[in-house]
Every structure is written in C-alpha cells, then in structure tokens.
Amino acid sequence: MRLLSTLGALIVVLGIATGCGGLDPTVEPAFSGIRGTITFAGGPSAWPTDSIYDLRVVAFEEQPKVPADIIASLIRQRAAFTPTMLPVRTDSCTFEIEVLAPPRVFPYVVVAMQVGPNFQQDWLMLDVHAPSGDKSQPGIVRVPSGGVVNLRFAVDFANLPPQPFE
Amino acid sequence: MMITFVLVLALLTTHIMSAYADVAVLRGRVRDSETQKPIRAATVRIDGTRLGDVTNSQGEFVIRNVPYGSATVKASFVGYEPLVRTVDIASDTVFLDVMLTNASVNKREVIVSANRRVQAVQDVPITVSVVTAEDLDQRSITRLDDALRYVNGIVVARDQVNIRGTSGFALGVGSRAAVLLDGFSLLSGDNGDIKFDVLPVSDIERIEIVKGAGSALYGTGALGGVIQLITKDPGDTLSLYSRVYGGLYSDRPYQQWQYRESPSSQWGGDVRLAQRLGPISFSVSGGVRRDESFRLYDDSFRAFAYGKLTWTPSDYTTIRLFGFVSRDDKQNFVYWRSLDSATFPPATVDPGMRLQTDRITSGAELTHVISDATSLIARYGVFASTFQDRIGDVRLDSNYSRALAHNLDVQLTSTLSNNFVVTAGLTGRLNTVTSDVYGTSVQSIASGYVQGEYTLGSLIATIGARIDREQMDTLSDQLEVSPKFGLTWEVDDALALRMSVGKGFRAPAIAERYAQIRYGPFIIVRNPNVLSERSWSMEVGGRWQSRTTSIPFEVDAALFGNELYDLIEPTFVLDDPAVPIKFQNITRARILGAEINLRCMLASTLGIETGLTLMSPTDLSTNSRLKYRNTVLSYSRAMWTILPWLEAQLEYRYQDRISAIDDRLALFVPNADARVAVHIVDARAFVKATDRVRIGVLGRNLMNYAYTEIVGNLGPTRSFVLQIEYR
Numbered sequence: 001m002r003l004l005s006t007l008g009a010l011i012v013v014l015g016i017a018t019g020c021g022g023l024d025p026t027v028e029p030a031f032s033g034i035r036g037t038i039t040f041a042g043g044p045s046a047w048p049t050d051s052i053y054d055l056r057v058v059a060f061e062e063q064p065k066v067p068a069d070i071i072a073s074l075i076r077q078r079a080a081f082t083p084t085m086l087p088v089r090t091d092s093c094t095f096e097i098e099v100l101a102p103p104r105v106f107p108y109v110v111v112a113m114q115v116g117p118n119f120q121q122d123w124l125m126l127d128v129h130a131p132s133g134d135k136s137q138p139g140i141v142r143v144p145s146g147g148v149v150n151l152r153f154a155v156d157f158a159n160l161p162p163q164p165f166e
Numbered sequence: 167m168m169i170t171f172v173l174v175l176a177l178l179t180t181h182i183m184s185a186y187a188d189v190a191v192l193r194g195r196v197r198d199s200e201t202q203k204p205i206r207a208a209t210v211r212i213d214g215t216r217l218g219d220v221t222n223s224q225g226e227f228v229i230r231n232v233p234y235g236s237a238t239v240k241a242s243f244v245g246y247e248p249l250v251r252t253v254d255i256a257s258d259t260v261f262l263d264v265m266l267t268n269a270s271v272n273k274r275e276v277i278v279s280a281n282r283r284v285q286a287v288q289d290v291p292i293t294v295s296v297v298t299a300e301d302l303d304q305r306s307i308t309r310l311d312d313a314l315r316y317v318n319g320i321v322v323a324r325d326q327v328n329i330r331g332t333s334g335f336a337l338g339v340g341s342r343a344a345v346l347l348d349g350f351s352l353l354s355g356d357n358g359d360i361k362f363d364v365l366p367v368s369d370i371e372r373i374e375i376v377k378g379a380g381s382a383l384y385g386t387g388a389l390g391g392v393i394q395l396i397t398k399d400p401g402d403t404l405s406l407y408s409r410v411y412g413g414l415y416s417d418r419p420y421q422q423w424q425y426r427e428s429p430s431s432q433w434g435g436d437v438r439l440a441q442r443l444g445p446i447s448f449s450v451s452g453g454v455r456r457d458e459s460f461r462l463y464d465d466s467f468r469a470f471a472y473g474k475l476t477w478t479p480s481d482y483t484t485i486r487l488f489g490f491v492s493r494d495d496k497q498n499f500v501y502w503r504s505l506d507s508a509t510f511p512p513a514t515v516d517p518g519m520r521l522q523t524d525r526i527t528s529g530a531e532l533t534h535v536i537s538d539a540t541s542l543i544a545r546y547g548v549f550a551s552t553f554q555d556r557i558g559d560v561r562l563d564s565n566y567s568r569a570l571a572h573n574l575d576v577q578l579t580s581t582l583s584n585n586f587v588v589t590a591g592l593t594g595r596l597n598t599v600t601s602d603v604y605g606t607s608v609q610s611i612a613s614g615y616v617q618g619e620y621t622l623g624s625l626i627a628t629i630g631a632r633i634d635r636e637q638m639d640t641l642s643d644q645l646e647v648s649p650k651f652g653l654t655w656e657v658d659d660a661l662a663l664r665m666s667v668g669k670g671f672r673a674p675a676i677a678e679r680y681a682q683i684r685y686g687p688f689i690i691v692r693n694p695n696v697l698s699e700r701s702w703s704m705e706v707g708g709r710w711q712s713r714t715t716s717i718p719f720e721v722d723a724a725l726f727g728n729e730l731y732d733l734i735e736p737t738f739v740l741d742d743p744a745v746p747i748k749f750q751n752i753t754r755a756r757i758l759g760a761e762i763n764l765r766c767m768l769a770s771t772l773g774i775e776t777g778l779t780l781m782s783p784t785d786l787s788t789n790s791r792l793k794y795r796n797t798v799l800s801y802s803r804a805m806w807t808i809l810p811w812l813e814a815q816l817e818y819r820y821q822d823r824i825s826a827i828d829d830r831l832a833l834f835v836p837n838a839d840a841r842v843a844v845h846i847v848d849a850r851a852f853v854k855a856t857d858r859v860r861i862g863v864l865g866r867n868l869m870n871y872a873y874t875e876i877v878g879n880l881g882p883t884r885s886f887v888l889q890i891e892y893r
Contacts, residue, residue, distance in 0.1 A: 022842055022845075022873060023840055023842055023874065023880070025423070025508060076740060077830075100832045101829035101833050101839075102829065102832075103829070104829070145839065
C-alpha cells in the first residue's frame with residue numbers, strides 16, 4: 001500500500017510538471033519591435049509636390065554607405081522596416097516595425113523616402129534617430145526579445161539630416 | 167610517433183615469436199542458481215591474467231588461451247554474489263558450469279569493449295554507459311536512438327546524438343560521436359551521419375556509450391564519444407524471435423494542430439533466426455517500420471535486413487562475415503509552418519516529394535589468437551549509401567548523392583606480462599562521393615595507434631596515442647595526433663575511482679566541405695577550407711556499489727570538462743545577399759559539468775534508476791552561452807514487478823530549455839524562438855502470456871506534452887502501442 005501511494009504521488013508530480021509550461025499556440029507570441037510617431041514640420045503643405053514614391057521607417061544593422069546598400073540590406077535581412085508605405089502629405093503618423101530574431105541591434109534608424117523611380121538609388125533620409133540631438137551622430141537602438149522600443153521622429157523638409165552616403 | 171608505433175609492432179612481433187605454449191579453451195555457462203536460467207552479460211575472468219569474457223544471451227562464455235594448470239576463475243554479475251572457483255586446466259577444452267546466487271540487487275555489471283578489448287567496467291578510466299538487450303526488450307525499443315534517449319547525459323534530436331553537450335544543431339551532418347557496429351563504422355561517407363532507425367534492434371546484445379573524446383583509439387568522429395553496438399552471438403539451440411507492434415498517435419493537444427480526422431498509425435515487425443552448428447553459426451534478421459507520424463507530410467517507411475555468419479575453424483581462429491541492407495523512404499519535414507500550425511510544413515512543400523536513403527554494408531573480420539598472449543583482429547568493411555529526392559518514380563537531380571566508405575582495421579593485442587597489455591593497430595578509411603550536391607570527392611584517412619595498460623596492484627594506468635593523416639584533393643594533408651591517459655584505482659570491492667584525459671578530433675564530412683544545396687529554406691554553400699575540429703576531454707569519477715546495506719544501490723559520479731577547438735558550425739554568411747549558410751570553424755568552447763547516476767532496489771520487486779547531468783556550455787569566442795545546448799539533463803525510471811507475470815515501468819526524462827540559438831533562424835523559420843523545457847513521461851506494462859509470448863502496452867509522452875526537439879520541429883505527441891513478442 002505504501003508502495004502504491006509512493007508511485008501514485010510520483011505520477012501526480014510528473015503530471016503537474018508536464019502539464020505546465022509546454023508549447024501553447026493559443027498564447028500570442030510577444031511582439032518585438034519598434035513603434036513610434038513621425039511628425040512632419042509645416043504639415044501637409046510642407047511636403048514636396050511630386051517625387052514621392054515610397055515612405056518607410058528603416059532600422060539598419062549597418063549604416064548604408066551608398067544608396068544601393070539600402071536595398072541590399074533589406075534583401076540580406078540586415079534591416080527591419082515598416083511593412084507598407086506610410087501615409088504621405090500628412091502632419092503626423094504612427095509606425096510599427098516587427099523585428100524578427102530578437103535581440104538585435106540597429107545603429108542607424110531613419111525615416112526614408114524614395115524620391116525617384118529607381119528604388120535602388122533614389123532614397124533620401126528625412127530624419128534619423130539621434131537622442132543626442134546631433135543628427136550626424138545616430139543613436140543605437142537595441143530591440144530585446146519580447147521588447148518594444150518607442151521612437152519619435154520629427155521630419156523637417158527644410159532641414160534634412162546629413163545623408164549617410166559617401 | 168610513427169617510429170614509436172613501428173617499435174611497438176616490432177616488440178609485439180618479437181613477443182609473438184614465443185609461439186604457442188600449452189593452452190586450452192575454457193567454455194562454460196553462467197546460470198541463476200535458483201531459476202536455472204542463463205545470465206546474460208555476466209563477467210568471467212581468470213584471476214591474475216587479462217583473460218576473460220562476457221556471457222551471451224544463453225549465458226555462455228568462451229575463454230581461449232588459458233594456460234594449462236590450475237586457474238582461479240572469477241564470475242560476477244551485479245545483483246549476484248561473486249563466485250570464485252579453482253579449475254584444473256588439464257585438457258584442450260574444459261567446460262565449467264557456473265551457478266550464481268541472487269543477492270537481491272537487480273543490477274548489471276558489464277564488461278565493455280570500448281577500449282577495443284574486453285575489460286571489467288571498473289577497469290575503464292572513463293564513464294561508459296551500457297544499454298543491454300534486456301533494456302531494449304523492456305522498453306520495446308524499435309529505434310536505437312530511442313534507446314539512447316534514456317541514457318543520462320545524452321540528447322538525441324532526430325538522428326543527431328549529443329553526448330554531454332558536444333553537439334549542437336548541424337543540419338543532420340557530421341556526427342560528433344563515432345558509431346560502430348561490432349567495430350565497423352556506421353557513418354556514411356558523404357554526410358558522416360547515422361540512421362538509427364534502420365539498425366537491427368533484435369540483434370543487439372548491448373550498446374556501449376563512451377562519454378568523452380575517444381580519438382586516441384577510434385580516430386575521427388570520436389570528438390564527443392563513442393557508441394558501439396555489439397551484436398548477439400547465436401547459441402547452440404535454434405533461436406527464433408519475432409515481434410509485431412502497432413499503435414496510434416492520440417489527438418494533438420491543440421485544435422489548430424489537428425490535420426486529420428482519424429488518428430495516425432505506426433506499425434512494424436522484426437524477426438530474427440540464429441543458431442550455432444558446430445564451428446559455424448548464423449544469424450539473420452529483418453524488419454519493417456511504418457510510421458504515419460503525428461505531423462502532416464512526415465510519413466516514413468523503413469525496411470532492413472541483417473545477416474551474420476561466423477566460422478570458427480579452430481579454437482584460435484574466428485572468421486565473421488556480415489551484411490546489412492536498409493531503405494528509408496520518407497517525406498522530408500524540415501520545419502513547421504508556424505507554432506500555430508506546428509503539425510503542418512510550410513505551404514510551399516510538395517507533398518509528393520520524398521527522400522529515399524539506401525544503405526548497404528558488408529564486412530569481414532578475422533580474429534586469430536597468435537600466441538598464448540597475443541591476438542589479432544583484422545577487419546574490412548564497405549559502407550555504400552545513396553540518397554535522393556523523388557516525386558513518384560522520378561528522381562530529382564537537385565538532391566542526389568552516392569557515397570562509398572571503405573574501412574580497414576588491423577589490431578594486435580598482446581599481454582606482454584601479467585600486468586602489461588599493449589594494444590596497437592593500423593586503420594584506413596577511404597570515402598568516395600559522387601553527388602549532384604557535393605560534387606565528386608575523395609577523402610582518405612590513414613591512422614596508427616598504440617595503447618599500453620599497466621596494472622600495479624589495484625591501480626591500472628593507461629597511456630596511448632594515435633596519429634591520423636587526412637588527405638583530400640583540395641587540401642594540403644592534415645595531421646592529427648590524439649593522446650590519452652587514464653588511471654583507475656579499485657579501492658575495494660565496492661569502490662572504484664577513475665580519471666582520464668584524452669583528445670578527440672573530427673575531420674569534416676564531405677558534405678560540410680562541398681555541400682551546395684537548398685535544404686528547406688536554407689541555402690548551403692561550399693567551404694572546401696573547413697578544417698578538423700578538436701577537443702580535449704577530462705574526467706574524474708568513481709563508482710560505488712553497496713550490497714550490504716538494507717537498500718542495495720550503485721552510484722556512479724563524475725566531474726567532466728570538454729575543451730572544444732575550431733568547432734564546425736553552420737553559420738549564416740551575412741555579406742552575401744542570399745544570406746546562405748556555410749560550415750565554418752568558428753567556435754572555441756568549453757563545457758564543464760557533473761554527472762551522477764544512481765540505481766537501487768527499494769524493495770525486492772521495485773527498482774529505480776535515476777541520473778542527473780549539469781553542464782555549463784560556454785562559447786569562449788563570444789563569451790556567451792554555447793548555442794543549442796542544454797544545461798540540465800535528467801532521467802529516471804521505476805520498474806515494478808507486480809506479479810511474476812506482470813511488470814510495469816514508468817520513465818521520466820527532463821531537459822531544461824535551450825537558452826541560446828542562432829537568432830537568424832527566425833528569419834527563415836517562423837516562431838523559431840518557441841521552445842520550452844522537455845518533460846516526457848513514458849509508461850509500459852508487460853504481461854507474460856506464456857513462456858514464449860509476451861504482450862506489452864506502451865504509452866509514450868503520456869502527458870501529451872508539447873515541445874520542440876530542434877528549432878521549428880514539434881516533438882512526438884502522445885502515442886499508444888501494443889506489442890506482441892515471441893521468443
């Protein structure tokens with residue numbers, strides 16, 4: 001009888017251990033990424049009248065040195081970006097970037113606009129994440145696993161940041 | 167090194183010149199004094215010499231080369247009182263019937279041949295775990311990797327065996343454990359991998375797992391350890407064994423993982439026939455396995471046949487031939503669609519595509535007692551393997567490989583004096599590959615090794631070294647020297663201490679150098695410059711048996727460390743726009759750990775065994791946790807003989823959550839980060855219907871626990887199997 005109760009207790013303990021903590025697809029996986037807002041100084045009227053082909057927030061693992069590096073980074077999955085074109089000719093918008101394979105580090109996060117038909121070349125940086133305020137010194141964004149980083153961008157079409165290209 | 171080796175061979179040759187003295191053969195049988203049943207795996211030794219044997223499944227032993235005169239024979243088996251008897255060796259053949267008395271400890275003392283010769287387990291300076299045929303029977307093992315899952319310190323993910331954390335995630339190529347069948351290598355010539363599910367389970371007498379680098383004797387591959395499968399020797403009476411089994415996977419634990427209305431099935435069968443007829447013995451076996459799997463597009467069909475023919479023309483000579491054929495035909499489930507659809511492959515998978523792997527192995531072995539102190543073993547084997555993707559009968563050229571691995575091994579073992587044994591040998595391995603994905607490659611490895619064991623009272627010191635030379639057409643020759651040192655001290659009958667240091671290395675598989683292939687979402691590119699990876703293993707341990715306490719028990723504990731150099735890891739190449747994977751020597755790692763195993767009888771009908779391995783795997787290149795490694799492994803089993811004809815078993819296996827993987831995998835595999843600790847409970851009940859028929863009911867993953875074995879791959883869900891055995 002003592003033996004039976006010992007075995008019974010053992011099975012109960014194992015049942016408790018195995019009943020907890022297994023994979024559960026009904027639990028929404030934690031979002032990892034970058035969220036935030038972009039304000040555009042001067043409102044809709046400040047936007048260029050033409051040459052707006054695309055608008056994204058892009059987080060780079062390496063700062064692009066030539067325009068072609070932008071698309072190359074996206075293809076090599078060394079950059080994360082907003083999945084669709086952001087609204088244009090507005091005074092502000094929000095954005096969200098899901099970062100796969102966290103934790104990841106992005107030393108260069110920008111608002112980028114495609115200003116011509118050549119998507120490999122025609123990109124212009126509208127604002128860069130620079131907590132110091134010095135736009136020539138981009139800030140590093142670290143996205144932890146299951147964590148969200150909030151950023152604010154302020155685009156001033158009359159005062160664009162230094163472009164990264166050599 | 168080579169000069170030393172030649173000198174040793176010369177010494178042995180000189181010793182052989184002493185030729186035959188007056189020697190005899192001691193045959194016999196070991197049985198239980200109460201039940202009269204044969205005892206398998208008992209040790210029989212001639213005291214004061216290195217002569218000895220391990221009993222086969224009929225309890226039989228053969229000790230050759232016994233000098234005429236009086237011999238003190240010691241027979242032992244854990245759980246039985248050791249027996250010492252003086253025998254007069256006065257004729258060419260002497261028969262000895264040994265009866266051992268049960269000491270109410272249901273344990274097993276075994277002799278291991280992982281040091282390339284028969285030894286008592288307490289004489290081996292490194293941890294060796296043994297899975298006996300009895301263990302395989304009791305667990306109703308149909309795949310040998312399932313047997314390894316229940317060895318403490320080992321993790322099995324698909325066909326990849328990880329001994330004490332030495333292996334990680336390597337896309338199924340390049341085993342870091344040398345795997346041998348009766349001394350013949352079972353690693354394929356192209357991928358350097360092993361298919362455990364098509365090995366002849368019913369022929370296996372025992373599996374020995376050496377935990378720690380073993381390249382000083384076994385050369386390439388023995389980086390993390392050695393797994394040796396030893397087949398049964400036929401007895402004098404015709405032995406017929408057959409087994410059929412069938413079962414079902416129960417419902418998946420979540421609704422979104424259901425992909426069919428009815429449960430999927432698994433079934434199979436084995437048959438083995440064996441007998442010794444005078445100087446000739448034979449063993450033939452075969453089996454089929456069909457598994458519909460617990461996942462969509464993951465079914466498999468496997469078949470194999472094995473045969474062994476042994477001819478003993480004299481008491482001094484044995485010639486053994488064997489052949490093994492297998493086919494593995496399966497859908498290739500690489501990773502899941504997502505955690506939400508964990509039993510579905512990605513939508514792009516063609517359900518008609520199958521991966522077919524064929525393997526043919528054949529070999530010959532000559533064992534010859536040259537003189538009263540020297541024996542020779544010469545082996546040659548060839549292992550042919552092919553794999554190819556097919557849709558119906560159409561072969562796809564995109565994934566095809568044919569490989570041949572030739573292995574030659576000549577070994578001399580000589581007892582130079584009562585306390586000094588030398589083992590030396592030469593080996594050669596030639597791999598040739600013709601493949602759409604690996605190109606045409608030839609790899610050869612030539613080796614020489616020597617090991618000496620010196621006994622001084624209760625101390626045994628082992629020192630040895632091996633030199634391997636690898637040649638490939640695209641590389642300059644690679645030279646590896648692998649030394650080892652070991653020490654055992656049998657303090658008393660109950661306690662034995664050990665320590666060992668040894669080097670291991672693994673020459674890259676041809677696949678790791680030349681693969682140019684798409685594997686699921688991954689593009690793998692060649693890297694002909696990848697070099698051998700190396701390791702140093704250190705261990706200090708002890709084994710303590712207690713037969714006198716009210717609860718007889720046996721404890722084995724060890725502290726171990728592995729220093730790993732130039733580990734070959736599949737690595738994303740971020741500078742390439744396609745982000746392919748390349749095998750590269752990138753990691754310097756250290757694994758420190760401790761292991762303890764306990765076996766005891768709580769009552770005359772209830773035995774338990776439990777083990778715990780703690781590890782600290784560190785990637786010294788990045789000063790972070792080594793990827794794909796566990797830090798805690800544990801395994802427990804309880805065996806309860808409820809009635810003489812009814813037995814029940816409960817097993818529990820735990821692995822902590824792997825904390826680090828390559829984060830880039832998440833770019834290709836959805837929810838790659840979804841992984842948890844592993845808690846698996848298995849239960850079994852066996853009914854002995856007649857003397858020859860046993861019926862078993864097995865529940866695997868009884869709690870239907872959901873976990874991953876490797877990234878993006880759900881572990882097997884709950885299944886129930888009914889098995890009927892006839893012997």
